[in-house]
Amino acid sequence: MPRTTTDGDGTPVPERLLAAATRLFAERGYDRTSVQEIVEAAGVTKGALYHYFGSKDDLLHEVYARVLRLQQERLDAFADQDEPVEERLRGAAADVVVTTIENLDDAAIFFRSMHHLSPEKNKQVRAERRRYHERFRALIEEGQKAGVFSTETPADLVVDYHFGSVHHLSTWYRPDGPLTPQQLADQLAGLLLRALRP
Amino acid sequence: MPRTTTDGDGTPVPERLLAAATRLFAERGYDRTSVQEIVEAAGVTKGALYHYFGSKDDLLHEVYARVLRLQQERLDAFADQDEPVEERLRGAAADVVVTTIENLDDAAIFFRSMHHLSPEKNKQVRAERRRYHERFRALIEEGQKAGVFSTETPADLVVDYHFGSVHHLSTWYRPDGPLTPQQLADQLAGLLLRALRP
DNA sequence: CTCAGCAGACTAACCAGTCGGTATGGAGAC
DNA sequence: GTCTCCATACCGACTGGTTAGTCTGCTGAG
Structure with a gap:
């Protein structure tokens, strides 16, 4: 509920997203990784992802x-x-x-x-x-x-x-x-x- | 209209499918290549593909x-x-x-x-x-x-x-x-x- | 009060695989 | 020689499921 960009653990949301994406892309490949899975792994939702990244x-x-x-x-x-x-x-x-x-x-x-x-x-x-x-x-x-x-x-x-x-x-x-x-x-x-x- | 396995050009359908798939997989990647594209490139339809290959x-x-x-x-x-x-x-x-x-x-x-x-x-x-x-x-x-x-x-x-x-x-x-x-x-x-x- | 920072339902598109149907060449009956 | 029947080879509409990206709206810090 806080507005800060680093809730959950200490790392900011964009970095958490990148880390989750990196792991998942390497694990199952780019196409096999859904945006939904990335945001779940990062503990956020699509809104957050498309707030920081264009696609x-x-x-x-x-x-x-x-x-x-x-x-x-x-x-x-x-x-x-x-x-x-x-x-x-x-x-x-x-x-x-x-x-x-x-x-x-x-x-x-x-x-x-x-x-x-x-x-x-x-x-x-x-x-x-x-x-x-x-x-x-x-x-x-x-x-x-x-x-x-x-x-x-x-x-x-x-x-x-x-x-x-x-x-x-x-x-x-x-x-x-x-x-x-x-x-x-x-x-x-x-x-x-x-x-x-x- | 012949029943032979090699209509269109001379090569049999399974080989044509394999060749088309190889080219397309290399070109755009496996996930980006739809089965529909493969069969179109090979000049056949899905029925033919699933007749010769399981998946x-x-x-x-x-x-x-x-x-x-x-x-x-x-x-x-x-x-x-x-x-x-x-x-x-x-x-x-x-x-x-x-x-x-x-x-x-x-x-x-x-x-x-x-x-x-x-x-x-x-x-x-x-x-x-x-x-x-x-x-x-x-x-x-x-x-x-x-x-x-x-x-x-x-x-x-x-x-x-x-x-x-x-x-x-x-x-x-x-x-x-x-x-x-x-x-x-x-x-x-x-x-x-x-x-x-x- | 305002706006960055997010939530999450929604949409339009796509796609692998299925399935009922059609055509054809050949095997066997006669 | 020809007629019947069937397996093989293929067609293409359809289905159930998935997905990237959108959009409206909520929330709290300054």
Whole structure:
């Protein structure tokens, strides 16, 4: 009954909605999740959802925007460090694995639901994704020019190769597996770096 | 007006339905494709579809079954060859890239729509998928035991790493890119083999 | 008193699957 | 050779259920 935007528990309603939507989208897919289920999981009603978001599609877009922002920030932080390029690349490659595992729901949504976004939003997400991709590629090209990475494979392909696996983590990663997220990340970064040995 | 199962063009109705479904599922996703659209694209009506398939879900399962069968056969052929393990692995790793590109629609469906299958069918597909995975892993372990591949990364991880990228081909492969499918396949197989150098 | 912040009944559209019906090629009777 | 009968192949209107989004109205803080 209070008017405050944070009733029930402490978190504001829009965030509760986003969290509920993220979980449900990852669990049963975008189309299989009804708006009704989302609002029930968030402990509100449709009125609240359409008060904060323009559409179901908007909600999905917000999920994408959040994860894109986060990943770009982290990549930039690693790329801007003052270390040899191998170590910057290794750090960035491993970090994206760890943060992906920490947000497996986001990852599952990301690669399964892009085509559910409206065309313009899809385009927007692709553009941001490309920025991320380019930054990563620049790291590899830097290493190639410096002679510390093999030039046998175009940097583009290497990036796609690595991120293909990262995006697929949500399919094959098991939290009860033998490796901690950090160990797994180090292994995958190791594979990438070894593939790049001259 | 003939009773034959192949009217209109030459292909039998069930195959026409499967082809139409494959294309549409890849294009707009399983849930966004109505049964009505499928039958219209195949030039028949619902009666025909439900005559040959038990459900929409069944249709999806058939798509999976077909591609799984094909890929397993091809992998087996490469693995059974009488060549050094590096070359068998290279051949298999490149071949799966080429056949994936040749059936990009199947690949897009594969990794986006697994969770739309009914639980038992999902289990069945996973089991077949695991067989494929194991065969591939066995190749890598063979090379590791023989000392021609590095043992730094568990074979399991290497397989997931490679197939993550392959499954993602449908996201980033562009037919108008600079590389032919075979060249791209050789590059990716090269990356895999280089990552496995001792 | 007013308006952000929500509640929840309502609507218009859609959709998977059903079911009674039609046409046709062939198997067997004669 | 032809007539009967039936299984196969398919048609398409219909049903029961679901869903995104709308809209009117309530409530309490400032």
